[in-house]
């Protein structure tokens with residue numbers, strides 16, 4: 583199937599991305615709204631969650647992605663599945679995460695993945711990076727005790743910065759991992775094929 587072409591990067595601070603979304607009616611999205619929820623932040627084309635959703639039918643999977651054409655296409659593919667445990671939302675995580683999490687049934691958020699987020703190399707663009715203290719604080723507020731945050735990057739400085747943001751929050755305790763305990767993402771496969779290193783860590787909510 584041909585991949586749709588979209589802009590590589592969008593600036594999450596652009597004016598058009600500043601309005602938080604209205605969360606959906608979850609009963610119209612998932613058939614079992616009280617199942618544990620896995621949230622994938624920056625879900626890209628969504629193939630990672632597509633595989634996860636087929637493996638773990640007793641979980642719900644929600645991808646958040648700022649590039650709308652990718653979300654439309656990912657939801658089209660998810661709609662072809664029989665089980666209704668997978669959905670993607672077009673949003674800017676940096677302003678829509680809290681309204682989304684606060685609208686979910688209490689206690690469902692059990693796993694979060696943030697994989698290969700855009701690095702925004704220049705320090706004057708650091709505010710465009712997705713893992714900011716406020717995002718960590720929202721995750722700490724809504725994850726269940728024992729809930730997990732798995733992060734990966736091909737950029738050592740970014741992986742370290744994400745770990746620092748999580749570790750400095752009293753709710754999180756993390757360890758570096760050498761292997762991915764889940765399934766590989768598209769970016770991960772591309773990085774592995776180039777023989778480049780990947781930095782991974784797992785944080786657990788206390």
Ligand SMILES: C[S@@+](CC[C@H](N)C(=O)[O-])C[C@H]1O[C@@H](n2cnc3c(N)ncnc32)[C@H](O)[C@@H]1O
Pocket residue numbers: 591592594623624625626627646647648649673674675676696697698699700712767768769770
């Ligand atoms: C490099 S891609 C990685 C995609 C996927 N996680 C993977 O590993 O293959 C990073 C994704 O995060 C999305 N993204 C960046 N900033 C975002 C934001 N503020 N809100 C939602 N998505 C964002 C980008 O559009 C992009 O699709």
